[in-house]
Amino acid sequence: MSYLPRFGPMPLLAMAVVLCITGCPRSQDQNSANLNPVSTQDQAPDPAAANLAPASSDTNAAAPVTYTAPNNGQAPANPAYQQSAPPPDAGGNQYQASNQPSGDPGYGEQPVTYAPQPPPPLPDYDQPPAPGDGYLWTPGYWAWAPTGYYWVPGAWVQAPYEGALWTPGYWGFWHNHYGFYRGYWGPHIGFYGGVDYGFGYVGFGYQGGYWGGGHFNYNRSVNNINVSVVHNVYSRSVSGGNRGGARVSFNGGSGGVQLRARPAELAALHEQHAAPMRAQVQNERAASTNRAQFANVNHGRPASLVANQALAADRNVRAPAALQVRNQATAQQHQAVQQPQQHQAVQQQQQRQAVQQQQQRQAVQQPQQHQAVQQPQQRQAVQQQRQAAPQQHQAAPQQRQVAPQQHQAAPQHPEEERPKR
Numbered sequence: 001m002s003y004l005p006r007f008g009p010m011p012l013l014a015m016a017v018v019l020c021i022t023g024c025p026r027s028q029d030q031n032s033a034n035l036n037p038v039s040t041q042d043q044a045p046d047p048a049a050a051n052l053a054p055a056s057s058d059t060n061a062a063a064p065v066t067y068t069a070p071n072n073g074q075a076p077a078n079p080a081y082q083q084s085a086p087p088p089d090a091g092g093n094q095y096q097a098s099n100q101p102s103g104d105p106g107y108g109e110q111p112v113t114y115a116p117q118p119p120p121p122l123p124d125y126d127q128p129p130a131p132g133d134g135y136l137w138t139p140g141y142w143a144w145a146p147t148g149y150y151w152v153p154g155a156w157v158q159a160p161y162e163g164a165l166w167t168p169g170y171w172g173f174w175h176n177h178y179g180f181y182r183g184y185w186g187p188h189i190g191f192y193g194g195v196d197y198g199f200g201y202v203g204f205g206y207q208g209g210y211w212g213g214g215h216f217n218y219n220r221s222v223n224n225i226n227v228s229v230v231h232n233v234y235s236r237s238v239s240g241g242n243r244g245g246a247r248v249s250f251n252g253g254s255g256g257v258q259l260r261a262r263p264a265e266l267a268a269l270h271e272q273h274a275a276p277m278r279a280q281v282q283n284e285r286a287a288s289t290n291r292a293q294f295a296n297v298n299h300g301r302p303a304s305l306v307a308n309q310a311l312a313a314d315r316n317v318r319a320p321a322a323l324q325v326r327n328q329a330t331a332q333q334h335q336a337v338q339q340p341q342q343h344q345a346v347q348q349q350q351q352r353q354a355v356q357q358q359q360q361r362q363a364v365q366q367p368q369q370h371q372a373v374q375q376p377q378q379r380q381a382v383q384q385q386r387q388a389a390p391q392q393h394q395a396a397p398q399q400r401q402v403a404p405q406q407h408q409a410a411p412q413h414p415e416e417e418r419p420k421r
Contacts, residue, residue, distance in 0.1 A: 048210045122195075128156065136156070136166050139168050140153050151293045160317035164274070167191075170192045207236075290304070
Protein backbone atom coordinates (compact mmCIF):
# COMPACT_ATOMS: atom_id res chain seq x y z
CA MET A 1 0.00 0.00 0.00
CA SER A 2 1.28 3.38 -0.92
CA TYR A 3 0.95 6.32 1.46
CA LEU A 4 2.17 8.95 -0.97
CA PRO A 5 -1.32 10.14 -1.91
CA ARG A 6 -1.91 11.14 1.73
CA PHE A 7 0.75 13.88 1.50
CA GLY A 8 -0.93 15.63 -1.36
CA PRO A 9 0.79 17.49 -4.21
CA MET A 10 2.17 20.40 -2.14
CA PRO A 11 4.29 18.32 0.34
CA LEU A 12 5.77 16.38 -2.57
CA LEU A 13 6.78 19.60 -4.26
CA ALA A 14 8.38 20.89 -1.07
CA MET A 15 10.34 17.65 -0.64
CA ALA A 16 11.59 17.89 -4.20
CA VAL A 17 12.80 21.43 -3.61
CA VAL A 18 14.63 20.39 -0.41
CA LEU A 19 16.28 17.43 -2.14
CA CYS A 20 17.42 19.62 -5.00
CA ILE A 21 18.91 22.21 -2.66
CA THR A 22 20.72 19.71 -0.43
CA GLY A 23 21.78 17.32 -3.15
CA CYS A 24 22.87 19.66 -5.96
CA PRO A 25 26.30 21.09 -5.19
CA ARG A 26 26.40 22.76 -8.60
CA SER A 27 23.51 24.98 -7.57
CA GLN A 28 25.37 25.93 -4.42
CA ASP A 29 28.44 26.83 -6.45
CA GLN A 30 26.32 28.91 -8.76
CA ASN A 31 24.73 30.70 -5.84
CA SER A 32 28.15 31.39 -4.38
CA ALA A 33 29.33 32.70 -7.70
CA ASN A 34 26.32 35.02 -7.85
CA LEU A 35 27.03 36.29 -4.34
CA ASN A 36 30.74 36.77 -5.04
CA PRO A 37 31.06 37.82 -8.68
CA VAL A 38 34.58 37.79 -10.08
CA SER A 39 35.38 39.00 -13.55
CA THR A 40 36.69 36.50 -16.05
CA GLN A 41 39.73 38.68 -16.62
CA ASP A 42 40.65 38.58 -12.91
CA GLN A 43 40.39 34.77 -12.93
CA ALA A 44 42.97 34.60 -15.72
CA PRO A 45 46.68 34.85 -14.87
CA ASP A 46 47.82 38.39 -14.20
CA PRO A 47 49.98 39.53 -17.15
CA ALA A 48 51.76 41.95 -14.79
CA ALA A 49 53.28 38.93 -13.02
CA ALA A 50 55.93 39.07 -15.77
CA ASN A 51 57.30 42.15 -13.99
CA LEU A 52 58.82 39.82 -11.39
CA ALA A 53 62.03 37.90 -11.93
CA PRO A 54 61.69 34.16 -12.69
CA ALA A 55 62.56 33.36 -9.05
CA SER A 56 59.05 34.49 -8.11
CA SER A 57 57.85 30.89 -7.86
CA ASP A 58 58.13 31.04 -4.06
CA THR A 59 55.01 30.04 -2.15
CA ASN A 60 54.91 33.31 -0.21
CA ALA A 61 54.91 35.52 -3.30
CA ALA A 62 51.34 36.61 -2.62
CA ALA A 63 51.83 37.31 1.09
CA PRO A 64 50.32 40.66 2.14
CA VAL A 65 52.40 43.61 3.21
CA THR A 66 52.34 44.03 7.00
CA TYR A 67 53.58 46.85 9.16
CA THR A 68 53.12 48.37 12.60
CA ALA A 69 51.72 51.85 12.11
CA PRO A 70 52.01 54.50 14.81
CA ASN A 71 48.87 56.00 16.38
CA ASN A 72 46.66 53.22 14.99
CA GLY A 73 47.40 54.18 11.41
CA GLN A 74 46.54 57.86 11.83
CA ALA A 75 48.83 60.75 10.99
CA PRO A 76 50.99 61.94 13.90
CA ALA A 77 49.66 64.91 15.80
CA ASN A 78 52.98 66.73 15.70
CA PRO A 79 52.65 69.47 13.02
CA ALA A 80 56.29 68.93 12.03
CA TYR A 81 55.46 65.28 11.31
CA GLN A 82 58.25 63.99 13.54
CA GLN A 83 57.71 60.27 13.95
CA SER A 84 58.99 58.22 16.88
CA ALA A 85 62.67 58.70 17.66
CA PRO A 86 65.07 55.90 16.79
CA PRO A 87 65.73 53.38 19.58
CA PRO A 88 69.12 53.47 21.33
CA ASP A 89 72.00 52.26 19.21
CA ALA A 90 73.28 48.79 20.02
CA GLY A 91 76.81 50.04 19.44
CA GLY A 92 79.00 51.51 16.73
CA ASN A 93 78.57 54.59 14.59
CA GLN A 94 74.89 55.34 13.96
CA TYR A 95 75.63 56.37 10.35
CA GLN A 96 77.70 53.32 9.51
CA ALA A 97 75.95 51.08 7.01
CA SER A 98 76.09 47.33 7.38
CA ASN A 99 76.59 44.84 4.58
CA GLN A 100 75.17 41.94 6.53
CA PRO A 101 72.12 40.77 4.57
CA SER A 102 70.61 39.07 7.66
CA GLY A 103 69.05 42.34 8.85
CA ASP A 104 70.14 44.92 6.33
CA PRO A 105 67.06 46.38 4.56
CA GLY A 106 69.27 47.13 1.55
CA TYR A 107 70.59 43.53 1.27
CA GLY A 108 74.15 44.73 0.77
CA GLU A 109 73.26 47.83 -1.24
CA GLN A 110 74.63 51.06 0.18
CA PRO A 111 72.20 53.94 0.90
CA VAL A 112 72.81 57.16 -0.97
CA THR A 113 71.89 59.32 2.03
CA TYR A 114 71.08 58.98 5.73
CA ALA A 115 68.66 60.69 8.10
CA PRO A 116 68.44 60.72 11.91
CA GLN A 117 64.65 60.42 11.95
CA PRO A 118 62.01 58.53 9.94
CA PRO A 119 60.36 60.14 6.93
CA PRO A 120 56.77 61.45 7.21
CA PRO A 121 53.84 59.37 5.99
CA LEU A 122 53.19 59.34 2.27
CA PRO A 123 50.67 62.03 1.25
CA ASP A 124 47.54 61.09 -0.65
CA TYR A 125 47.34 62.56 -4.15
CA ASP A 126 45.88 62.02 -7.61
CA GLN A 127 47.85 60.85 -10.58
CA PRO A 128 47.92 63.11 -13.64
CA PRO A 129 46.83 61.62 -16.98
CA ALA A 130 49.38 59.51 -18.82
CA PRO A 131 50.96 61.68 -21.55
CA GLY A 132 51.21 58.88 -24.11
CA ASP A 133 52.46 55.39 -24.88
CA GLY A 134 55.80 54.33 -23.45
CA TYR A 135 55.67 56.40 -20.25
CA LEU A 136 55.89 54.79 -16.79
CA TRP A 137 54.70 56.24 -13.51
CA THR A 138 57.43 56.91 -10.93
CA PRO A 139 55.81 57.59 -7.53
CA GLY A 140 56.76 60.54 -5.36
CA TYR A 141 58.93 60.06 -2.27
CA TRP A 142 60.50 61.89 0.66
CA ALA A 143 64.12 62.93 0.24
CA TRP A 144 66.45 64.28 2.94
CA ALA A 145 68.40 67.51 3.20
CA PRO A 146 70.23 69.03 6.20
CA THR A 147 67.12 71.15 6.80
CA GLY A 148 64.75 68.16 6.84
CA TYR A 149 62.60 66.00 4.58
CA TYR A 150 61.25 67.40 1.31
CA TRP A 151 58.82 65.84 -1.16
CA VAL A 152 59.96 64.86 -4.65
CA PRO A 153 56.91 64.99 -6.96
CA GLY A 154 55.72 61.86 -8.69
CA ALA A 155 56.11 61.98 -12.46
CA TRP A 156 55.43 60.17 -15.70
CA VAL A 157 58.83 59.27 -17.14
CA GLN A 158 59.58 58.04 -20.64
CA ALA A 159 61.05 54.56 -20.45
CA PRO A 160 64.75 54.51 -21.40
CA TYR A 161 64.33 51.32 -23.44
CA GLU A 162 61.70 48.76 -24.35
CA GLY A 163 61.07 46.49 -21.37
CA ALA A 164 62.40 48.92 -18.75
CA LEU A 165 60.63 48.92 -15.36
CA TRP A 166 61.07 51.33 -12.48
CA THR A 167 61.79 50.04 -8.96
CA PRO A 168 61.08 52.95 -6.57
CA GLY A 169 63.57 54.00 -3.94
CA TYR A 170 62.74 53.52 -0.25
CA TRP A 171 63.86 54.33 3.28
CA GLY A 172 65.10 51.51 5.49
CA PHE A 173 66.05 51.50 9.18
CA TRP A 174 69.24 49.70 10.21
CA HIS A 175 71.65 50.26 13.12
CA ASN A 176 69.84 53.28 14.49
CA HIS A 177 69.77 55.23 11.24
CA TYR A 178 67.48 55.63 8.24
CA GLY A 179 69.09 55.15 4.87
CA PHE A 180 67.58 55.87 1.47
CA TYR A 181 68.13 53.22 -1.21
CA ARG A 182 67.97 54.74 -4.66
CA GLY A 183 65.45 53.53 -7.24
CA TYR A 184 66.62 52.10 -10.55
CA TRP A 185 65.59 50.95 -14.03
CA GLY A 186 65.78 47.26 -14.85
CA PRO A 187 64.04 44.37 -16.59
CA HIS A 188 62.18 43.33 -13.40
CA ILE A 189 60.80 44.95 -10.26
CA GLY A 190 63.06 44.62 -7.26
CA PHE A 191 62.62 45.23 -3.54
CA TYR A 192 61.33 48.67 -2.53
CA GLY A 193 60.82 48.07 1.16
CA GLY A 194 57.27 46.80 0.93
CA VAL A 195 56.08 50.42 0.88
CA ASP A 196 52.64 50.95 -0.69
CA TYR A 197 53.27 53.85 -3.04
CA GLY A 198 49.96 53.29 -4.85
CA PHE A 199 49.18 53.34 -8.56
CA GLY A 200 50.19 49.70 -8.95
CA TYR A 201 53.15 49.78 -6.53
CA VAL A 202 51.35 47.93 -3.73
CA GLY A 203 54.51 46.90 -1.86
CA PHE A 204 55.48 43.86 -3.93
CA GLY A 205 55.94 43.86 -7.69
CA TYR A 206 54.14 46.25 -9.98
CA GLN A 207 50.53 45.77 -11.09
CA GLY A 208 50.10 48.99 -13.04
CA GLY A 209 50.96 47.44 -16.41
CA TYR A 210 53.39 45.26 -18.34
CA TRP A 211 55.46 45.15 -21.51
CA GLY A 212 54.10 43.00 -24.31
CA GLY A 213 53.95 43.06 -28.10
CA GLY A 214 56.63 45.73 -28.32
CA HIS A 215 54.72 48.29 -26.22
CA PHE A 216 53.63 48.96 -22.64
CA ASN A 217 50.12 47.97 -21.63
CA TYR A 218 48.44 50.12 -18.95
CA ASN A 219 46.09 48.88 -16.23
CA ARG A 220 43.24 51.39 -16.17
CA SER A 221 42.14 50.34 -12.67
CA VAL A 222 45.20 52.03 -11.08
CA ASN A 223 46.32 54.52 -13.74
CA ASN A 224 44.75 57.73 -15.03
CA ILE A 225 44.37 56.84 -18.70
CA ASN A 226 42.78 58.71 -21.59
CA VAL A 227 42.14 56.07 -24.26
CA SER A 228 42.30 58.69 -27.00
CA VAL A 229 45.94 59.30 -26.03
CA VAL A 230 47.06 55.90 -24.72
CA HIS A 231 45.97 52.99 -26.88
CA ASN A 232 47.26 49.82 -25.17
CA VAL A 233 45.10 49.42 -22.08
CA TYR A 234 43.38 46.75 -20.01
CA SER A 235 41.54 46.67 -16.70
CA ARG A 236 42.29 44.41 -13.76
CA SER A 237 41.76 44.86 -10.03
CA VAL A 238 44.92 44.86 -7.90
CA SER A 239 45.69 43.51 -4.46
CA GLY A 240 46.28 45.92 -1.62
CA GLY A 241 46.40 49.50 -2.75
CA ASN A 242 44.70 50.88 0.38
CA ARG A 243 45.82 54.48 0.04
CA GLY A 244 43.52 56.09 2.62
CA GLY A 245 44.84 57.81 5.77
CA ALA A 246 48.48 57.86 6.84
CA ARG A 247 50.68 55.52 4.83
CA VAL A 248 53.97 54.28 6.15
CA SER A 249 56.93 55.43 4.06
CA PHE A 250 59.84 53.33 5.39
CA ASN A 251 60.92 49.77 6.10
CA GLY A 252 61.94 48.49 9.54
CA GLY A 253 62.25 50.32 12.82
CA SER A 254 59.43 51.49 15.06
CA GLY A 255 56.27 51.95 13.01
CA GLY A 256 57.88 50.89 9.74
CA VAL A 257 56.86 48.19 7.28
CA GLN A 258 57.99 44.85 8.68
CA LEU A 259 58.64 43.02 5.45
CA ARG A 260 61.71 41.36 3.97
CA ALA A 261 62.60 40.85 0.35
CA ARG A 262 61.33 37.76 -1.43
CA PRO A 263 63.34 35.56 -3.82
CA ALA A 264 61.96 37.32 -6.92
CA GLU A 265 63.02 40.70 -5.56
CA LEU A 266 66.45 39.43 -4.58
CA ALA A 267 66.90 38.00 -8.07
CA ALA A 268 66.01 41.37 -9.59
CA LEU A 269 68.46 43.07 -7.23
CA HIS A 270 71.36 41.26 -8.92
CA GLU A 271 70.29 42.09 -12.49
CA GLN A 272 71.79 44.83 -14.63
CA HIS A 273 70.37 48.20 -13.57
CA ALA A 274 70.34 51.77 -14.80
CA ALA A 275 70.48 54.73 -12.42
CA PRO A 276 67.82 57.47 -12.39
CA MET A 277 68.03 59.50 -15.55
CA ARG A 278 69.04 63.14 -15.88
CA ALA A 279 65.46 64.47 -15.81
CA GLN A 280 64.70 62.46 -12.67
CA VAL A 281 67.75 63.86 -10.87
CA GLN A 282 66.76 67.38 -11.91
CA ASN A 283 63.24 66.77 -10.59
CA GLU A 284 64.69 65.91 -7.17
CA ARG A 285 67.06 68.89 -7.17
CA ALA A 286 64.28 71.29 -8.08
CA ALA A 287 62.22 70.02 -5.14
CA SER A 288 65.16 70.54 -2.76
CA THR A 289 65.24 74.26 -3.63
CA ASN A 290 61.51 74.82 -3.03
CA ARG A 291 60.75 75.54 0.63
CA ALA A 292 57.07 74.66 0.06
CA GLN A 293 58.15 71.06 -0.52
CA PHE A 294 59.66 70.63 2.99
CA ALA A 295 57.70 68.76 5.63
CA ASN A 296 58.57 71.27 8.38
CA VAL A 297 56.98 74.00 6.23
CA ASN A 298 54.01 72.31 4.57
CA HIS A 299 53.12 70.06 7.54
CA GLY A 300 53.07 66.98 5.38
CA ARG A 301 51.17 68.51 2.47
CA PRO A 302 53.70 69.57 -0.21
CA ALA A 303 52.84 72.34 -2.64
CA SER A 304 53.66 70.18 -5.69
CA LEU A 305 52.68 66.56 -5.25
CA VAL A 306 53.18 65.62 -8.92
CA ALA A 307 55.27 66.99 -11.77
CA ASN A 308 53.42 69.23 -14.19
CA GLN A 309 55.15 67.77 -17.23
CA ALA A 310 56.38 64.32 -18.20
CA LEU A 311 60.10 63.67 -17.96
CA ALA A 312 62.13 62.72 -21.03
CA ALA A 313 64.37 59.68 -21.17
CA ASP A 314 68.12 59.58 -21.68
CA ARG A 315 68.90 58.08 -25.07
CA ASN A 316 72.21 56.55 -24.05
CA VAL A 317 70.74 53.97 -21.66
CA ARG A 318 71.33 50.45 -22.95
CA ALA A 319 69.02 47.57 -22.19
CA PRO A 320 70.50 44.44 -20.57
CA ALA A 321 71.84 41.92 -23.07
CA ALA A 322 69.12 39.36 -22.39
CA LEU A 323 66.44 42.01 -22.82
CA GLN A 324 67.98 43.18 -26.09
CA VAL A 325 67.68 39.64 -27.45
CA ARG A 326 64.06 39.47 -26.35
CA ASN A 327 63.27 42.86 -27.86
CA GLN A 328 64.88 41.83 -31.17
CA ALA A 329 62.82 38.63 -31.23
CA THR A 330 59.66 40.65 -30.51
CA ALA A 331 60.52 43.09 -33.29
CA GLN A 332 61.08 40.22 -35.74
CA GLN A 333 57.76 38.66 -34.82
CA HIS A 334 56.06 42.01 -35.21
CA GLN A 335 57.76 42.47 -38.57
CA ALA A 336 56.73 38.95 -39.63
CA VAL A 337 53.13 39.88 -38.87
CA GLN A 338 53.38 43.24 -40.58
CA GLN A 339 55.04 42.01 -43.81
CA PRO A 340 51.99 40.02 -45.02
CA GLN A 341 49.78 42.92 -44.06
CA GLN A 342 52.02 45.37 -45.90
CA HIS A 343 52.19 43.04 -48.92
CA GLN A 344 48.42 42.77 -48.91
CA ALA A 345 48.13 46.54 -48.59
CA VAL A 346 50.49 46.98 -51.56
CA GLN A 347 48.47 44.52 -53.63
CA GLN A 348 45.25 46.31 -52.77
CA GLN A 349 46.81 49.64 -53.73
CA GLN A 350 48.04 48.20 -57.03
CA GLN A 351 44.59 46.82 -57.74
CA ARG A 352 43.04 50.20 -57.00
CA GLN A 353 45.56 51.88 -59.31
CA ALA A 354 44.82 49.35 -62.06
CA VAL A 355 41.08 50.00 -61.73
CA GLN A 356 41.65 53.76 -61.83
CA GLN A 357 43.86 53.48 -64.92
CA GLN A 358 41.25 51.32 -66.67
CA GLN A 359 38.54 53.83 -65.83
CA GLN A 360 40.71 56.63 -67.19
CA ARG A 361 41.34 54.71 -70.42
CA GLN A 362 37.64 54.06 -70.80
CA ALA A 363 36.93 57.74 -70.19
CA VAL A 364 39.37 58.62 -73.00
CA GLN A 365 38.17 55.89 -75.38
CA GLN A 366 34.46 56.67 -75.13
CA PRO A 367 34.69 60.11 -76.82
CA GLN A 368 36.96 58.64 -79.49
CA GLN A 369 34.53 55.81 -80.17
CA HIS A 370 31.64 58.26 -80.25
CA GLN A 371 33.57 60.43 -82.70
CA ALA A 372 34.49 57.39 -84.79
CA VAL A 373 30.78 56.52 -85.09
CA GLN A 374 29.78 60.07 -85.94
CA GLN A 375 32.38 60.57 -88.69
CA PRO A 376 31.01 57.84 -91.07
CA GLN A 377 27.50 59.12 -90.48
CA GLN A 378 28.57 62.65 -91.28
CA ARG A 379 30.40 61.50 -94.42
CA GLN A 380 27.34 59.53 -95.54
CA ALA A 381 25.11 62.54 -94.97
CA VAL A 382 27.46 64.71 -97.05
CA GLN A 383 27.47 62.15 -99.86
CA GLN A 384 23.67 62.00 -99.84
CA GLN A 385 23.53 65.76 -99.99
CA ARG A 386 25.96 65.76 -102.94
CA GLN A 387 23.92 63.13 -104.80
CA ALA A 388 20.71 65.05 -104.24
CA ALA A 389 22.19 68.32 -105.52
CA PRO A 390 22.42 67.34 -109.30
CA GLN A 391 18.89 65.98 -109.22
CA GLN A 392 17.66 69.21 -107.78
CA HIS A 393 19.65 71.10 -110.41
CA GLN A 394 18.09 69.01 -113.22
CA ALA A 395 14.63 69.48 -111.83
CA ALA A 396 14.98 73.25 -111.87
CA PRO A 397 15.03 73.67 -115.79
CA GLN A 398 12.09 71.32 -116.10
CA GLN A 399 10.17 73.49 -113.71
CA ARG A 400 11.20 76.53 -115.72
CA GLN A 401 9.97 74.87 -119.02
CA VAL A 402 6.65 73.97 -117.50
CA ALA A 403 6.11 77.49 -116.35
CA PRO A 404 5.98 79.13 -119.90
CA GLN A 405 3.64 76.48 -121.14
CA GLN A 406 1.30 77.24 -118.30
CA HIS A 407 1.65 80.94 -119.10
CA GLN A 408 0.79 80.39 -122.76
CA ALA A 409 -2.25 78.32 -122.00
CA ALA A 410 -3.64 80.82 -119.62
CA PRO A 411 -5.08 83.45 -122.26
CA GLN A 412 -7.24 80.87 -124.05
CA HIS A 413 -9.67 80.63 -121.23
CA PRO A 414 -11.11 84.19 -121.42
CA GLU A 415 -12.10 83.86 -125.11
CA GLU A 416 -13.94 80.66 -124.55
CA GLU A 417 -15.87 82.02 -121.70
CA ARG A 418 -16.82 85.34 -123.47
CA PRO A 419 -20.69 85.53 -123.82
CA LYS A 420 -22.24 85.46 -127.22
CA ARG A 421 -24.12 88.52 -128.44
